[in-house]
Amino acid sequence: MAQLVATLASTHHPFYLKATTLPPEQQMPQAAEWKRKVEAYRETLARTKPDILVMIGSDHFHQIFLDNCPQFLIGKAPRYDAIFYNEEREFGIPKYVLEGDEAMSGFMHQHLMDQDFDFAFSNELKIDHSIICPIITVRPQNDLPVVPIYTNIFAPPLASPRRFYNLGRAIRKAIDAYPSDKRIAAIGTGHLSLELGGPRQFMETGPDPEFDHRAIEWLRNGDIDAILDNVDHASMAKSGNATHGFLNFILMLGVAGPEGADYVDNLDLFHTMEAYFTWYPKESAA
Amino acid sequence: MSKYYVNKFLFTVDRNPDYLRRYTEDARTFVATWEQSIGPRLNDAEMSSVHSFTEAEREALINHDYVALFEMGAHFFLNLTIFIGIYDEVFMAKSGPLAFQKEFALRLQDWRDKDYPSVAT
Ligand SMILES: [Fe+2]
Numbered sequence: 001m002a003q004l005v006a007t008l009a010s011t012h013h014p015f016y017l018k019a020t021t022l023p024p025e026q027q028m029p030q031a032a033e034w035k036r037k038v039e040a041y042r043e044t045l046a047r048t049k050p051d052i053l054v055m056i057g058s059d060h061f062h063q064i065f066l067d068n069c070p071q072f073l074i075g076k077a078p079r080y081d082a083i084f085y086n087e088e089r090e091f092g093i094p095k096y097v098l099e100g101d102e103a104m105s106g107f108m109h110q111h112l113m114d115q116d117f118d119f120a121f122s123n124e125l126k127i128d129h130s131i132i133c134p135i136i137t138v139r140p141q142n143d144l145p146v147v148p149i150y151t152n153i154f155a156p157p158l159a160s161p162r163r164f165y166n167l168g169r170a171i172r173k174a175i176d177a178y179p180s181d182k183r184i185a186a187i188g189t190g191h192l193s194l195e196l197g198g199p200r201q202f203m204e205t206g207p208d209p210e211f212d213h214r215a216i217e218w219l220r221n222g223d224i225d226a227i228l229d230n231v232d233h234a235s236m237a238k239s240g241n242a243t244h245g246f247l248n249f250i251l252m253l254g255v256a257g258p259e260g261a262d263y264v265d266n267l268d269l270f271h272t273m274e275a276y277f278t279w280y281p282k283e284s285a286a
Numbered sequence: 287m288s289k290y291y292v293n294k295f296l297f298t299v300d301r302n303p304d305y306l307r308r309y310t311e312d313a314r315t316f317v318a319t320w321e322q323s324i325g326p327r328l329n330d331a332e333m334s335s336v337h338s339f340t341e342a343e344r345e346a347l348i349n350h351d352y353v354a355l356f357e358m359g360a361h362f363f364l365n366l367t368i369f370i371g372i373y374d375e376v377f378m379a380k381s382g383p384l385a386f387q388k389e390f391a392l393r394l395q396d397w398r399d400k401d402y403p404s405v406a407t
Binding site (some may be wrong): 060085157 | 396398
């Protein structure tokens with residue numbers, strides 16, 4: 001059976017590449033520290049020598065729109081183009097092509113259906129920065145095939161925090177059951193407190209630093225009970241109108257299982273808290 | 287009211303450099319063109335007869351009025367991204383990085399401690 005070798009959950013900051021590749025005199029003061037932290041985080045993946053990346057992100061109205069809006073979707077394609085014109089324009093992220101793994105996508109889709117997660121799918125999925133940002137940060141050589149999974153964190157109504165956690169558990173079971181000798185890493189990105197297009201955007205800190213600190217402690221301790229007791233859609237909206245990206249962290253905790261993280265780091269940046277978590281599996285979930 | 291159609295406008299224009307340029311340069315003419323021949327498109331072959339703008343929605347789009355669009359419940363991500371595309375460089379040249387984003391936030395300060403208009407469609 002395949003082996004899950006690492007679960008990574010982090011924020012995806014689309015300006016990381018631009019911020020750390022500008023000429024030094026134009027860089028923000030935190031750029032060097034940011035780069036150091038990201039490169040240390042990258043090592044937590046590299047040392048596990050993965051063969052396939054299961055990547056969880058959320059389309060930001062790039063391919064998916066309100067005329068046809070799935071809650072959960074899996075990509076099943078031989079490869080994936082990435083980065084849309086408006087992301088290149090705004091963030092300066094170049095185009096990418098990622099190799100797919102149709103066999104694992106197909107297995108994952110069927111296994112999730114068998115666990116009563118009725119996934120939408122796409123045979124021609126163009127990927128956006130929610131999945132390319134972690135390629136840039138933790139696997140910039142872009143040398144591994146991916147199985148992309150998208151969640152809806154944007155267009156209400158959204159699935160519940162518990163559903164996101166249970167989906168993570170189901171993804172873990174599917175990885176553990178995959179008949180292959182491959183080493184799998186699961187990588188998901190989301191947000192802590194975040195405001196976009198509202199009165200609390202682009203402040204000195206994220207819109208709710210207290211939430212950010214509590215969220216980091218919950219994840220550090222693998223405390224899913226505290227998360228489910230404290231986090232719902234209304235509470236996330238109070239912490240910032242785009243805070244629902246935290247749902248992807250909850251999903252990733254589901255993949256890892258309710259255990260303390262093996263690696264935790266964070267960085268207070270203008271308008272948002274960056275956070276980086278890695279779990280190494282202690283036992284299989286199946 | 288058609289939040290969906292307002293979002294469709296923001297979505298189709300933000301992703302297309304030609305539309306974005308025309309909306310930047312002459313919003314009134316472009317909004318009229320969009321309503322006539324772009325908005326009703328369901329796909330390359332089919333047209334849709336379902337949606338149209340209210341007068342207030344049309345005016346908000348013509349005026350690049352992101353405050354009004356926020357208050358109508360246009361999606362926050364689309365409403366921010368398209369106007370960054372139009373105004374970021376102009377503001378940056380005058381007042382430095384994130385100047386437009388901060389101005390955008392400032393103009394919405396009355397909403398700070400209230401429940402925001404729903405973006406559900
Ligand atoms: Fe995002």
